[in-house]
Amino acid sequence: MIDMYAKCSNMDSAEKVFDEMPERNLVSWNAMIVGFSHNKIFDRAIDVFKEVLRDKSVSPDQVSFSSVLSACANVGSLDFGRQVHGVVVKHGLMHLAYVKNSLVDMYNKCGCFQDSIQLFGSIPDRDVVTWNVMAMGCVQNDRFEEACNYFWVMRREGISPDEASFSTALHASANLAALDQGTLIHDQIIKTGYMKNTCVGSSLITMYAKCGSLIDAHRVFEEIEDRNVVCWTAMIAACQQHGCGGSVIELFEEMLAEGIKPDYITFVCVLSACSHTGRVEEGFGYFESMGRVHGMKPGPEHYACMVDMLGRSGRLDEAKRFIESMPIRPDPSVWGALLGACRNYGYLDMGKEVAEKLFEMEPNNPGNYVLLSNIYTHYGKLEEAKEIRRLMGINGARKEPGCSWIDIKNTTHVFTVHDKSHSRTDEIYEMLSKMIELVKKKGYVAETQFAVNDVESYKEQSLWYHSEKLALAFGLLSLPAGAPIRIKKNLRTCGDCHTVMKLASEIFEREIVVRDINRFHRFVSGSCSCGDYW
The missing domain is CATH 1.25.40.10 (Tetratricopeptide repeat domain)
Incomplete structure (x- = not known):
């Protein structure tokens, strides 16, 4: 009965049943700890576990420890988590995989990454869950390269990846915008037969989109047979990030026609697409339909999109x-x-x-x-x-200092403003001079409001040393003629760089894709996918 009430999200009734029990055993206590934890009432889960420790008639087992460690992880209760670790050792349960995995997860989520690495290294018989927990910890701590490394080391040790392994590795690749890494993982997914898995398919769509290849993202989407709301939302989000507002609306309407109920994130993407394409009345229609048609309360992200x-x-x-x-x-x-x-x-x-x-x-x-x-x-x-x-x-x-990076032959080249640290600096600045000459012939006028230098005579010159322009010059020098140039930036790209990228795409007959902190800009033949509305 306790378990039933807990799974129906009625912890008041579960607690009432528990309080009325004349006798309680460990299963009763565990049902309460798990119930509170699953209903995200993590403080009460920790309180019940403390009561178990005070009750001398019962002794906590791996279910008790794993559940309370999960609660500690979710509220960031590191001090009590360490105490639980000590109790685990005292009870001689450190050999249980379930408990060790929960401890690694707790340390990761509480920001003690070094402790989790040390604990992970002490586990002799690591299974796929242990590897997944460690890789997820890397992602949670923004250590995306390490997350990818754990995936490949796990494969070398003969552990077969599951859907969580693939999704985590793809998520890390997406955050690195590492297309080559993502395609290698895609190969592994095909070989192991996980292409029909909707969770993995959604992660693949997101990876290709965040790596700047919307075509590949759409190809994966088309290959998924039983698409759920997560798959649809991943593809809608991909189009929204790439400035394809019309495609977002088409996909959303198609999803509704197939009877798929949109979720919270779906509406964030749709409203954002309406915002970036100037569809104000359409946006208000979708916003009002959230409650009227879909019974969903708008959240802060939806209101931010409307504003x-x-x-x-x-x-x-x-x-x-x-x-x-x-x-x-x-x-x-x-x-x-x-x-x-x-x-x-x-x-x-x-x-x-x-x-x-x-x-x-x-x-x-x-x-x-x-x-x-x-x-x-x-x-x-x-x-x-x-x-x-x-x-x-x-x-x-x-x-945060602005920087841009570009991948050439499996090597990442990073540029900052006025950067002169690259081994090919002279060639890069020579290419910049050539670009200045060519874009001015196309009518370019420097947008000096984007220069931070107070001295007017230096403003135009300083604009040309922005990190994305340096990365573009290096890409033109290093990549084969006609190959797309993909640049990543950690901040929003400025209006002057946006103008130069448009002109360069026409002059050099190149597809230039710039991923800034907000979205993708795909420059082709002198125009951008955002329609200059970003």
């Missing part, structure tokens, strides 16, 4: 009224969308008001300071802009 949609179309006053009418408290993503619109349209007074709210909500986010500083700069208020930059330093908000 972004109104802001991008220049309807900033309407966007502000929309925020004020929201039934939930606006979070930083909502106000951040409005601040971005204020920067785009030069709304100084509203920008100051919104930025003040964001400074209170997230004082350590450098992006908010930069946006307000840019608005001041737009109006020529350079002293006020400098003051905001000083405030950013006082609050300890550091802007």
Whole structure:
């Protein structure tokens, strides 16, 4: 009965049954710990485990330990997790794979990556679950290369990967934008017969999309027979990231026609696509259908998309009224969308008001300071802009240095602004000079508002040393004629670089794909997939 109530998400009734039991054994206690943990009431799961330790008539087993370690992992309770580790040793249960895997997972999720590595290394008979937990820990700690390495070492040790192994390795490859790595994993998936697995198929779609190959992502999508909402959403998200708003809407309508119920993420992608393609009325229609048709409450991400949609179309006053009418408290993503619109349209007074709210909500986010500083700069208020930059330093908000990278023959080449560390620096800067000459013949005029240098005479020159332009020059030098050039950047690409990429794609007759922090830009024949609306 306890288990039934727990699985029906009614822990009040489960607890009532437990309290009325005249006698309890370990199974009863475990049912409560597992029930609270599965219902994400992790603090109560930990409390019940403590009661088990105080009850001398029972002794915790691997179910007790694994469940409480999972609860510790989910609330980040490292101190108690370490205590549980000690109790496990005391009870002589360290030899049980179930317990060891839970300990590795707990240390990973609590940010103690070195402890998890040490524990993993001490396990002699590692099974596929142990390897998966370690690889997932690498991904959770942004160690994507290590996650891929664990996958290949596991294969060399003769352990057959399962769907979790493949999905984790593909997720790591996607975050690295490592297309070669992803295609090698794809080969393994085909050889082991996992292509019919929808979870693996969805991960493949995401990997190809994040590595800049929308064609391959669509090919995988077409090969999946029994597509569920995760597969559809992965493909919809891929099109949205690549700026194909029309394809997003077509896929979404096709999914609905097949009777697939959209989920939370599906609507985030659809509303974002409407925002980036200026489909305001259509976006409002989909937003209203969430509750009216699908019985779903919009969350912060959906509201942020709506504010972004109104802001991008220049309807900033309407966007502000929309925020004020929201039934939930606006979070930083909502106000951040409005601040971005204020920067785009030069709304100084509203920008100051919104930025003040964001400074209170997230004082350590450098992006908010930069946006307000840019608005001041737009109006020529350079002293006020400098003051905001000083405030950013006082609050300890550091802007991440911009960098771009490009893969050539299995080697990643990283560039920063004004970079002169590369072995082919002279050739790169020579190619830049050639590019300047060619794009000016096409009518290029430097967009100096994107230069951070205060000295006007140096602004245009400094624009040409942005990291993505250096990566482009190196790609033109290193890749065969006609081969696509794929560049990754850790920040949003600036408007001047966007213009140069468009012109370069036409001049050099190349497909240029730039993945910045927000989306993909695919430049072909002088135009971009985003339609200059990003």
